[in-house]
Amino acid sequence: MIFSLQGIVQELTPTYAVINVQGVGYYVGISLMTSQVLTLNQETFLFIQQIIREDAHLLFGFNSRSEKEMFNLLISVNGVGAVSALILLSTLSLEEIASAILSKNSALIQKAKGIGAKTAERIIVDLKDKVQKFSNPEENISTFVNNKIKEESLSALEVLGIPKRMSEKLADRILKQDPAISVEELVKQILKNI
Numbered sequence: 001m002i003f004s005l006q007g008i009v010q011e012l013t014p015t016y017a018v019i020n021v022q023g024v025g026y027y028v029g030i031s032l033m034t035s036q037v038l039t040l041n042q043e044t045f046l047f048i049q050q051i052i053r054e055d056a057h058l059l060f061g062f063n064s065r066s067e068k069e070m071f072n073l074l075i076s077v078n079g080v081g082a083v084s085a086l087i088l089l090s091t092l093s094l095e096e097i098a099s100a101i102l103s104k105n106s107a108l109i110q111k112a113k114g115i116g117a118k119t120a121e122r123i124i125v126d127l128k129d130k131v132q133k134f135s136n137p138e139e140n141i142s143t144f145v146n147n148k149i150k151e152e153s154l155s156a157l158e159v160l161g162i163p164k165r166m167s168e169k170l171a172d173r174i175l176k177q178d179p180a181i182s183v184e185e186l187v188k189q190i191l192k193n194i
Contacts (some may be wrong), residue, residue, distance in 0.1 A: 010025055034063040060086065070134060078121055097134065153183050
């Protein structure tokens with residue numbers, strides 16, 4: 001069973017990536033959330049869920065362990081396939097999916113293409129006791145931030161002699177408030193708050 005892949009992003013689209021691991025290209029289905037943090041021709045690490053069917057061996061990749069966990073919860077629901085789960089993960093954030101399930105908001109879940117009223121209700125009934133941890137924004141803050149901006153900012157701060165541990169929580173907090181912030185602005189904000 002393939003648990004993770006680390007390699008170069010050889011091809012990248014909003015729905016799949018090809019990860020080149022030492023000369024072998026792995027075709028990996030991804031969500032829009034994961035697609036946005038990958039960069040063509042750059043090294044990446046993805047958590048992988050392998051699904052083996054009679055007619056295919058499929059790989060699905062996730063930028064975070066939380067996204068993989070949510071994917072597995074979604075596909076455990078009768079009538080929700082891997083493609084529907086990826087579409088839902090591309091349409092709503094993990095926090096939005098969890099709060100829609102917890103608040104029984106089937107209309108929000110139905111915003112995902114291909115998920116009808118009955119499937120949305122089934123997702124709510126099957127997962128209402130399993131998504132609590134995804135609705136806590138403090139626990140999953142790193143899932144919702146742009147990892148590239150955060151990593152570049154933390155690297156720049158390390159060059160300035162500021163330990164990563166010290167600046168990481170500040171970076172998460174600032175990115176949570178302003179996900180569209182630039183690297184330069186994030187570095188300035190962290191330096192102000194230290």
